[in-house]
Amino acid sequence: MSYSGIKDKVAIVTGAGEGIGFAVAQLLAAHGAKVILNDIDTTKANEAAEEINSAYADMCLPFSGDAGAISVINEMVDFTISNFGKVNFIIPNAGITLFGDFLEFTPDSFQKVMNLNLHGAFFLAQRAAKQMIKQGDRGSMVFMSSQVGIQAYQHLTAYGMTKAALRMMAKNLAYVLGKHKITANAVAPGATLTERTQQEQPDYEGIWGKLNPNARVGKPEDIAKTVLFLLSEEATHINGQTIPVDGGWTVGGKYPEDLM
Numbered sequence: 001m002s003y004s005g006i007k008d009k010v011a012i013v014t015g016a017g018e019g020i021g022f023a024v025a026q027l028l029a030a031h032g033a034k035v036i037l038n039d040i041d042t043t044k045a046n047e048a049a050e051e052i053n054s055a056y057a058d059m060c061l062p063f064s065g066d067a068g069a070i071s072v073i074n075e076m077v078d079f080t081i082s083n084f085g086k087v088n089f090i091i092p093n094a095g096i097t098l099f100g101d102f103l104e105f106t107p108d109s110f111q112k113v114m115n116l117n118l119h120g121a122f123f124l125a126q127r128a129a130k131q132m133i134k135q136g137d138r139g140s141m142v143f144m145s146s147q148v149g150i151q152a153y154q155h156l157t158a159y160g161m162t163k164a165a166l167r168m169m170a171k172n173l174a175y176v177l178g179k180h181k182i183t184a185n186a187v188a189p190g191a192t193l194t195e196r197t198q199q200e201q202p203d204y205e206g207i208w209g210k211l212n213p214n215a216r217v218g219k220p221e222d223i224a225k226t227v228l229f230l231l232s233e234e235a236t237h238i239n240g241q242t243i244p245v246d247g248g249w250t251v252g253g254k255y256p257e258d259l260m
């Protein structure tokens with residue numbers, strides 16, 4: 001696979017110590033982009049950046065901190081500019097998935113989900129957009145939505161709301177930033193096997209792999225390849241869209257409860 005307009009660009013990927021964000025960071029570095037790899041866990045951020053640099057020397061710098069916090073967002077963008085000179089791409093990937101019965105869901109849990117999934121993505125996009133406009137080059141943003149931002153799921157009301165809102169954020173930013181040569185899109189992963197999902201449910205593949213027409217769970221690389229395409233020169237006329245990467249789940253998938 002070869003896309004143009006990735007090499008020598010500078011990307012910020014949040015929540016990239018493992019899982020989907022790590023796969024995105026790794027694929028970007030493999031295609032010649034410099035990457036700021038953010039994670040709230042300093043050890044994970046450092047180890048992930050080290051792993052990428054061992055394959056693609058000097059392509060990645062770790063930046064640890066809470067991607068939902070304004071001070072971290074501002075420092076991270078400043079750090080990116082002082083180390084790599086510019087910001088071309090952002091992938092606000094960090095997101096928290098809090099399952100819970102709607103009737104019992106607490107204000108504290110609601111706030112946590114909103115703060116990282118929405119507040120963090122919104123203000124990283126705002127800060128990066130100002131920088132991209134100043135640079136005057138092409139820029140691109142890819143938000144990490146979800147299949148449950150398209151299709152409702154009873155235990156994920158607050159999370160699903162944020163993931164639907166990210167799709168609307170991409171539409172709004174396309175409208176606002178298109179004239180500055182900045183595109184904003186989203187990807188909506190279906191059930192994807194990551195360290196977290198594997199830990200939450202040891203038979204994750206067995207259970208969730210049955211639920212979409214492709215009859216398998218997604219791999220982080222499936223999502224990363226779509227993100228890479230949306231960031232590339234080839235995708236510059238795609239703006240404000242959400243691409244589900246879900247094995248066809250949203251066209252007729254099931255939930256584990258449906259199989260019981």
Ligand SMILES: NC(=O)c1ccc[n+]([C@@H]2O[C@H](COP(=O)([O-])OP(=O)(O)OC[C@H]3O[C@@H](n4cnc5c(N)ncnc54)[C@H](O)[C@@H]3O)[C@@H](O)[C@H]2O)c1
Binds near residue numbers: 014145191
């Ligand atoms: N895995 C899936 O099945 C799936 C499906 C749909 C959407 N998504 C979305 O994709 C994104 C990545 O999912 P995943 O399963 O790879 O991620 P994950 O939950 O495994 O988290 C990845 C990394 O994010 C870090 N992180 C957590 N909170 C953070 C914060 N406040 N600031 C910075 N980093 C933080 C974690 O330490 C971890 O290393 C999320 O937004 C998630 O909602 C995932």
